[in-house]
């Protein structure tokens with residue numbers, strides 16, 4: 001199911017901000033980065049439940065910002081719902097509270113993730129920027145390697161409009 005998202009270069013857009021909160025969806029983005037870098041999704045004994053390829057990417061975003069004195073932080077909320085597109089009111093309030101200290105929020109996720117963040121922050125001056133773009137839907141065989149590694153095998157990217165003969169809604 002995960003959407004396949006590719007990172008966008010937003011370094012120019014971030015130049016005018018002195019504080020950036022990265023709001024990260026922990027579902028599709030890590031799987032996408034693992035697929036891009038042909039790296040495992042989970043290596044429990046090396047990085048716990050985090051995906052190393054994705055954590056490396058977050059680091060690559062933060063490092064240049066911090067070098068020029070920008071304050072950065074990463075917000076990922078796993079419970080009660082990890083999917084940013086389905087966050088509860090409580091999760092949206094937690095984001096609002098956290099984002100008040102930042103000039104910009106960088107969304108790691110899809111357009112629906114951005115929608116959630118914009119909705120939660122609609123009464124603030126926070127600038128919301130999207131840092132990934134949809135390029136398809138991931139299909140893979142999930143492979144478990146003893147004792148603690150989960151990887152993607154037979155990886156394919158399915159186009160979102162793959163249906164050859166779509167049935168029109170309400171039509172015949």
Ligand code: SF4
Pocket residue numbers: 002003025026027028029083084085086109110111112113
């Ligand atoms: S917000 Fe987007 S990226 Fe996150 S789980 Fe939902 S569909 Fe995937």
